[in-house]
Amino acid sequence: MKKLKYIVLSLLTLSMIGCENELVQDLRDRTNPSGDDSPLPELTTGTADFSNYVAVGASFTAGFTDNGLFIASQENSFPNIIADKFANAGGGTFTQPLMNDNFGGLILAGNPIISPVTGERLFSERLVFGGAGPVPLQAVNPAAMSTTDFALNNPTGPFNNLGVPGAKSFHLVAPGYGNISNFPAAANPYAIRLTGSTPNASVLELAMTQNPTFFTLSEIGGNDVLGYATTGGDGSNPITPTSTFDAALNALVGGLTSNGAKGVIGNLPNITSLSHFTTVPHNPIPLDAATAGFLNSASAYGAYNAGIVQAFAFLVANTPMTQEMADAEIAKRTITFAEGEGNAVVIFDENLTDLTAINPALVSMRQATADDLLVLPASSFIGTQAVPGNPQTVNGVAIPLDDKWVLTPEEQEEIAIATDAYNASISAIANANGLALVDLNAILEQASTAGIAFDGYNLNTDLVFGGLVSLDGIHLTARGYALMANSFLEAIDATYGSNFAASGNLAGASDFGTNYSPLLQ
The missing domain is CATH 3.40.50.1110 (SGNH hydrolase)
Known part of the structure; x- marks a missing residue:
């Protein structure tokens, strides 16, 4: 998986005289806005x-x-x-x-x-x-x-x-x-x-x-x-x-x-x-066409997405939930991937409506958005394989990230x-x-x-x-x-x-x- 990259710091070497002169000037800029050479006052402690x-x-x-x-x-x-x-x-x-x-x-x-x-x-x-x-x-x-x-x-x-x-x-x-x-x-x-x-x-x-x-x-x-x-x-x-x-x-x-x-x-x-x-960005996942296609298929998240629609149809018909409310959460929970850069990770979110009583497979998960914050250690966890050698167990893609890796807006x-x-x-x-x-x-x-x-x-x-x-x-x-x-x-x-x-x-x-x-x- 793509690794996060950082810019290497450049080190600027200054002479001791240059540092000293710069510091003196900095002090004068803070204390003598006019930039003149008037002496600084003596230090006093007040009360x-x-x-x-x-x-x-x-x-x-x-x-x-x-x-x-x-x-x-x-x-x-x-x-x-x-x-x-x-x-x-x-x-x-x-x-x-x-x-x-x-x-x-x-x-x-x-x-x-x-x-x-x-x-x-x-x-x-x-x-x-x-x-x-x-x-x-x-x-x-x-x-x-x-x-x-x-x-x-x-x-x-x-x-x-x-x-x-x-x-x-x-x-x-x-x-x-x-x-x-x-x-x-x-x-x-x-x-x-x-x-x-x-x-x-x-x-x-x-x-x-x-x-x-x-x-x-x-x-x-x-x-x-x-x-x-x-x-x-x-x-x-x-x-x-x-x-x-x-x-x-x-x-x-x-x-x-x-x-x-x-x-x-x-x-x-x-x-x-x-x-x-x-x-750590919410969307660091690059995918090729074959992998994206598999993830979107009925063998992976396609079945989940279809189940979400069916579950909310049941809730609209049998509970006070409105179709507008259902549509909003369906959109939030639908998981899709595309070829190329910028695919969002999949996360568990306990704030979503619990659908497991309708279908135990419909756990509360969704793709992250820019409003979610991923903790720094997630950078070395996303993209690893839960089962080494099995590309269908990639953490953050095939397997959602646990709560400990993400701060949702509610948190x-x-x-x-x-x-x-x-x-x-x-x-x-x-x-x-x-x-x-x-x-x-x-x-x-x-x-x-x-x-x-x-x-x-x-x-x-x-x-x-x-x-x-x-x-x-x-x-x-x-x-x-x-x-x-x-x-x-x-x-x-x-x-x-x-x-x-x-x-x-x-x-x-x-x-x-x-x-x-x-x-x-």
């Missing part, structure tokens, strides 16, 4: 105290990128970038739970962690660009193997960066989430690496123990909808109820502000705009409703507590349409070459995290009267790349 900064959140806070967490990505996490700027304003040391290597991934007691369900390796090494798209690091560097063992060699805290990849809102306030005795049922390896001698302490308690003067709270609620989205809304990872999210959010903000700390909170982007959900709406509810709560609690608020939702919306200008670069959400989103299609690149850090600093300026932007204390795009070398160790 904020940055001496003890703690970051609480999930994978974005940790610096997760390219499907992994590793030393270089942690060093380019948006909280670490912010802490670097805080250091110019009285900020103290910012300690992170650094991984042992740049391979990414985790091991347990010296061994990889294997899923008991799929048999696949969990917490695997990061992705790299393989020339035609993202590939596992070991595909190009077989020697790469994680040495970060969360049973044997965890770092010693306390840590200022308390980002926990995979954590949902309520996980951050849950005792025992970092206790290895609770793994895998109720503990997270990344949280286990944080708790040290207090394994039952919640992430919130770890933060409060440090008595922070300033905090960031980011992507709270992101995993509460992301897990549902990445599993195609198949029900295996449900969306967190708003009431549960609100309780966790109130506990987090209440605890972090209890000693008078100021802070900034980011709302949630519409995650279905990320390249994890927008890269997308569920995600949007939950995201809007979470964001309303985040906005309300930020206003009630005088916190700075970063509209990450608006930022991603701009990036997914026109793109975002950042120091002469235009960042968008395209996979591999968009510059903003990393190779896993969800998390940011280092340059993306720098942009995110600047958004937080600008929100701090607006709320607390500091002047990071006006004084030239923002991150420069050219200091942060968009991909990591496979040779990075």
Whole structure:
């Protein structure tokens, strides 16, 4: 089957002097619109105290990128970038739970962690660009193997960066989430690496123990909808109820502000705009005339199409269903293929009328449309054969794609409703507590349409070459995290009267790349 192709990034080499001059000019363009050479003002903190900064959140806070967490990505996490700027304003040391290597991934007691369900390796090494798209690091560097063992060699805290990849809102306030005795049922390896001698302490308690003067709270609620989205809304990872999210959010903000700390909170982007959900087309199937003819014949989907018409005729005659309603669903469910490119995949859709009581063979399936979103891993599954060597068992063609591979419009709406509810709560609690608020939702919306200008670069959400989103299609690149850090600093300026932007204390795009070398160790 046709494979998805990606454009190889060109690397532009600049001299150190050129980079420095460009950065200075970029800063002047942002702070001195007239373009004159007047000196930038001195950095001031306003009403904020940055001496003890703690970051609480999930994978974005940790610096997760390219499907992994590793030393270089942690060093380019948006909280670490912010802490670097805080250091110019009285900020103290910012300690992170650094991984042992740049391979990414985790091991347990010296061994990889294997899923008991799929048999696949969990917490695997990061992705790299393989020339035609993202590939596992070991595909190009077989020697790469994680040495970060969360049973044997965890770092010693306390840590200022308390980002926990995979954590949902309520996980951050849950005792025992970092206790290895609770793994895998109720503990997270990344949280286990944080708790040290207090394994039952919640992430919130770890933060409060440090008595922070300033905090960031980011992507709270992101995993509460992301897990549902990445599993195609198949029900295996449900969306967190708003009431549960609100309780966790109130506990987090209440605890972090209890000693008078100021802070900034980011709302949630519409995650279905990320390249994890927008890269794989709904119609990637090329067919020759013979194959298309077979699929349309009575031996394949021809019989199904005829059965659909008969079933809806029965429903019109015997139920309140109108002919107009029946015609609409018949059109939606009719499956046809043609010679050439652009054939849509076949999917299961539980939102269709259940016809199996009339005819057990009439399962709820249809061809995908542009309104459906296929998850990124589907790119390597579509076109494979369920029975090797049997071309009549091609997944996505002869065999419909399971729910886990596709977000239907109805499932997308569920995600949007939950995201809007979470964001309303985040906005309300930020206003009630005088916190700075970063509209990450608006930022991603701009990036997914026109793109975002950042120091002469235009960042968008395209996979591999968009510059903003990393190779896993969800998390940011280092340059993306720098942009995110600047958004937080600008929100701090607006709320607390500091002047990071006006004084030239923002991150420069050219200091942060968009991909990591496979040779990075």
